[in-house]
Amino acid sequence: MKFLDQAKIYLESGHGGPGCVSFRREKYVEFGGPDGGNGGKGGDVYFEAFDTLNTLIDFRYQQHFRARPGEHGKGRNKTGAGGDDCIIKVPVGTQILDEDKETILIDMTEAGQKVLFLKGGDGGFGNAHYKSSTNQAPRKATPGWDGQEAAVWLRLKLIADIGLVGLPNAGKSTFLAACSNAKPKIADYPFTTLHPNLGVVRAGERDFIIADIPGLIEGAHEGQGLGDRFLGHVERTAALLHLIDITQDDPAEAYETIRNELKEYGAGLTDRHELIALNKSDALGPELSAEIAKEFEEKTGQEVHIISAVSGENIDPLLFKLAEIVYKNKEEQKRKDEEEQPFEPT
Secondary structure (H helix, E strand, O other): OOOOOEEEEEEEOOOOOOOOOOEOOOOOOOOOOEOOOOOOOOOOEEEEEEOOOOOOOHHHHOOEEEOOOOOOOEOOOEOOOOOOOEEEEEEOOEEEEOOOOOOEEEEEOOOOOEEEEEOOOOOOOOHHHHOOOOOOOOOOOOOOOOOOEEEEEEEEOOOOOEEEEOOOOOOHHHHHHHHEOOOOOOOOOOOOOOOOEEEEEEEOOEEEEEEEOOOOOOOHHHOOOOOOHHHHHHOOOOEEEEEEEOOOOOHHHHHHHHHHHHHHHOOOHHHOEEEEEEEOHHHOOHHHHHHHHHHHHHHHOOOEEEOEOOOOEOHHHHHHHHHHHHHHHHHHHHHHHHHHOOOOOO
């Protein structure tokens, strides 16, 4: 299934049904009077989040969504049937944006979340609505109210706990395949990964989700390479795992390149908790790897982990540390949510 994380769609709620002008005509009813019913309400437009979806590819083939209009009123005081609602199914993590692609209207962050987006038009009144002691035979009915229209952008930001960042060929896909059951494409050329991949990792009794995004290069914020659009998928993460190829000429320069791209992108990614891992240590051996790691720490002032995604060297300790960060972040978020809840006296 092709991955798609942005789509523009057009929405329209249902129009209300018109009211009815009708009079009772039974043979033995002495005083008939008006009995025209009201029109039915138009259908609403809802967004609903499902955790069984992980792409917006369906919206490439259908961009227009309309709720059904309400039916017109009928005689004998029969109100028209309401129009069927239009429920748009989106993946968890989808943001609904205004046409400017900047204003966030709704953020669908939980499975089962259902939000009314456009309300259907009310039905018109039939002539029975207007009868009174001074107007006993009204011949007035109103048309239904129009529904609402909107054009919105959908943007998917995957729900993950840890985000993998780094230059192309840093071994991110290999790392994801080594610590989870995910099967990303792995090859010895740049930009093997063309769209984000998710993997569920288990560290002891703790599970968390890692997101692998396409590699960044210098100038990605200006559109170089695949650009930095995929960084949106790691905005919700608790921490970033920065993988660096230890066999390249200057690992510290590679680190600064990625840090600069995160800074240019914004969204607070440079303030996110970060772990740095020098990958492919199996190609150099323990002594030379330790020497390069020491030099890296002296240049950047950052602590690093020496790992090998191919051989599995030092993978488990790193995963346990990531799990600790994830669950600590969840506990802090839970505490904040409890503090924000208003006090309800018993």
